[in-house]
Amino acid sequence: MGVTMDGTKQQRRGNTRQRIQDVALELFAEQGYEKTSLREIAERLDVTKAALYYHFKTKEEILVSIFEDLSEPIVELIEWGKAQPQTLETKQEIIRRYSETLAGATPLFRFMQENQAAVKELRIGEMFRNRMMGMRDILIDPDADLIDQVRCVSAMFTLHAGMFALNDLEGDPETKRKAVLEVATDLVTQAHRGADSP
Amino acid sequence: MGVTMDGTKQQRRGNTRQRIQDVALELFAEQGYEKTSLREIAERLDVTKAALYYHFKTKEEILVSIFEDLSEPIVELIEWGKAQPQTLETKQEIIRRYSETLAGATPLFRFMQENQAAVKELRIGEMFRNRMMGMRDILIDPDADLIDQVRCVSAMFTLHAGMFALNDLEGDPETKRKAVLEVATDLVTQAHRGADSP
Amino acid sequence: MGVTMDGTKQQRRGNTRQRIQDVALELFAEQGYEKTSLREIAERLDVTKAALYYHFKTKEEILVSIFEDLSEPIVELIEWGKAQPQTLETKQEIIRRYSETLAGATPLFRFMQENQAAVKELRIGEMFRNRMMGMRDILIDPDADLIDQVRCVSAMFTLHAGMFALNDLEGDPETKRKAVLEVATDLVTQAHRGADSP
Amino acid sequence: MGVTMDGTKQQRRGNTRQRIQDVALELFAEQGYEKTSLREIAERLDVTKAALYYHFKTKEEILVSIFEDLSEPIVELIEWGKAQPQTLETKQEIIRRYSETLAGATPLFRFMQENQAAVKELRIGEMFRNRMMGMRDILIDPDADLIDQVRCVSAMFTLHAGMFALNDLEGDPETKRKAVLEVATDLVTQAHRGADSP
């Protein structure tokens, strides 16, 4: 028990923590947070539930740790954005980078999208909201027309939802991502123009 | 037992079924489907859990019945849309009516938006997906550029998410709805033009 | 509501009580007493549960009434038997008539056989035990060898169980009943002889 | 918590599983499968219901595990029987051993006898039926007269039911068992003779 030679349970070194996060995210994204039980996660990893508690204090903490790890690039992006001049070029760059970042953590963002209800009253609910508002504040001039503000929010939603809503359309993922990015960029650009010359 | 003079439990006749739906939707939208227990619903109504089962066969059926009742206008809208010529005016009209419909059933659509994970494996998951695809097929020319297709999908998402995502912005709801509608209309219009003259 | 012309729910006169008994016995025999709910019975009859309570005070009373009606011939048989001289011929006649009686109320006896646990703590539990002991006392000479007493009891069980246990054997039911009867008669006959000349 | 000095909850180590089986069988035999709730079992053991679920996946599995453990000797007996020549001596030996085996697991067989309805649609229903048919196939020559086949089946039923049906007769259990065994042996012997010289 522990390590076997048949290839199962191979590398069981110090990476258990990581493996828990991986499996948890997979299941959370697939079935939702509430529907995924610790039993299930433990079984997939072939450890006991108690083992999970050695690495994480609660179920919520597993999710928080995943979120923190995977959403760090976004925090960095926001920080970078804040330090730039609020030009159109900056905004377009932000949108472009944001799109790439989302693509790099698809399961997490799919999870956030589909589990808003569950996440709302969890710690990461607020974290996520803060990040979103951070992004928004970079893209939107607070004095802009309401309609332009909506355009920016819409751009963000387009990026978020685009990835999952287009699953039943033909075409390879990267092509679709580019199309989504273009629409989002358009929206931000229109918003910027509107703000400039009302 | 039955009628009291403090105003509680007033009209307790044939409307229990309706009252269950009302309270259920309220709680589902507030806390999520999974987090809302039948005990909670029953307590709010001051009946026993078993009473719920007199009116509905399962928890899921409560949700289905709500969804069916409240989403009927959308079904009608889609049917109307299918029967119209696929002109720009039609599409704009659709979007306008859709926005109104959504506004008339805000809690349900907020619920659908925030509980995608839970809803996915429920009966209404498929129902909803079908309606959405119905809408999409009216708005989108299947031969259109991918980017124009994305524009249409984005318009729909904008309408959906607009209602909740803009909560922290100033302004009265109706004004915001109009702004959202305008952005969505823009998107559809651009998509239509793109399809016409590539 | 009530009588329709499509042939359903035809004769709905004063026979509801009887129909309840019929359906109940059918379901009790098929699924067991505990597994059969009043809801199920009511649904099959296309009436409400409350209607059952108009005709019977409790679930148990439905069963009792069935048992009383259907087991009356056995009571009569026992009374007849008690009045006869305890000759071998009498015993054989008893066994023969008993076999016929059982065949005439197969579902009830199948039910009694398969639901001993449930029936034990119901009113009919004792009723049934009393009837069985009545039969036994006619067949068995209390001074007989233990082994002959066992033979008589075995004869009774053979009659009871024979009907269900032989289902997977070939042959038509009546032929099988005859065979069972012969074995039971043999047993009783041997028991009688043993008692005569030890 | 854990060990007390009043004798209750003494040895609480790895034997919980066994204790569950013991108590469960006791209650199942006493009150029937359906009437015995997991709460009851848990209370008797002074553990929570959830503890039962640590050891067994479902209520049914508790029963299955009991059945498998306790009916193993019968499986072995059948296997042994199949390997023997089909002589009268073998059959008599089988019957004798079977009687002993039944006596060693009285509560289980009492349970099986009294809970046929409940057991029918459980996994052990088929298991039991298979074992019984195994026994029958050893005792019965498939070409024998129907009446001799009935004799064999009757012998089995006599062994099964004998134990419980004779409770109200005087005499110690072992004496009664012997009497039952003799009757059963007689039946099998007659059946064998009949088959030989019709």
Added chain:
DNA sequence: AATGAATGAGCCTTCATTCAT
């Protein structure tokens, strides 16, 4: 670094029964 055993709370569901109409 992880297990074995268990808990307390809660969940959805079903049932026999009641009663005013």
Added chain:
DNA sequence: AATGAATGAAGGCTCATTCAT
């Protein structure tokens, strides 16, 4: 002769969590 609406009790089961080892 029967319904519509509801109840109280209970049932099987699952979950996140704990803790001694």
